[in-house]
Amino acid sequence: MFVEHNTLSNEARVWVYPASRKFYPQEIEELKTKLEDFVSSWKNSKEEFKASFDIKYDRFIIFYAEDNISLTNADIDEQVSFVLTLQNEYELDLLDKMNVSFKQGEFVQYKEIKAFKKMLKEKSVSSKTIVFDNLVQSKYDLEYHWEVPITESWYNRFL
Numbered sequence: 001m002f003v004e005h006n007t008l009s010n011e012a013r014v015w016v017y018p019a020s021r022k023f024y025p026q027e028i029e030e031l032k033t034k035l036e037d038f039v040s041s042w043k044n045s046k047e048e049f050k051a052s053f054d055i056k057y058d059r060f061i062i063f064y065a066e067d068n069i070s071l072t073n074a075d076i077d078e079q080v081s082f083v084l085t086l087q088n089e090y091e092l093d094l095l096d097k098m099n100v101s102f103k104q105g106e107f108v109q110y111k112e113i114k115a116f117k118k119m120l121k122e123k124s125v126s127s128k129t130i131v132f133d134n135l136v137q138s139k140y141d142l143e144y145h146w147e148v149p150i151t152e153s154w155y156n157r158f159l
Helices: 025-041 073-090 113-121 139-145 154-158
Strands: 013-018 051-056 060-065 100-104 107-111 130-132 147-149
Touching: 013 139, 025 051, 025 060, 025 073, 060 073, 100 113, 107 113, 113 154
Parallel strands: none
Antiparallel strands: 013 060, 051 060, 100 107, 100 130, 130 147
């Protein structure tokens, strides 16, 4: 059942899919409809399954699922299959978790890890640059540990 993501508990599971480009304004409403349709029918369960989504910075698709229902591998596969469909339809990458999303001023950038390492070496970004840890797993972690300085992320090994 689709619910607003802000009504879910802090323990709700999250999956973050970074897009290789911003979604265009004309794509957002259509994308929201597709996401809500998917989330509404995602898991057929006798138990009450609450799930949601969000689009942040016009660049990240985030799925939420209340942690009181166990998700099977088939449920996760269904989500990934849906994301693959979006990836093909919108002609962008959503599944490459090894690329880096980071802030430069008010803008969110997306770079291949190799290019990001070069930027660090050239001091185009610093240890204070905010990166997105797209491997967070709970709503709480998304809120408090998703946007962090490089020094507090796994990217700190490149400093």
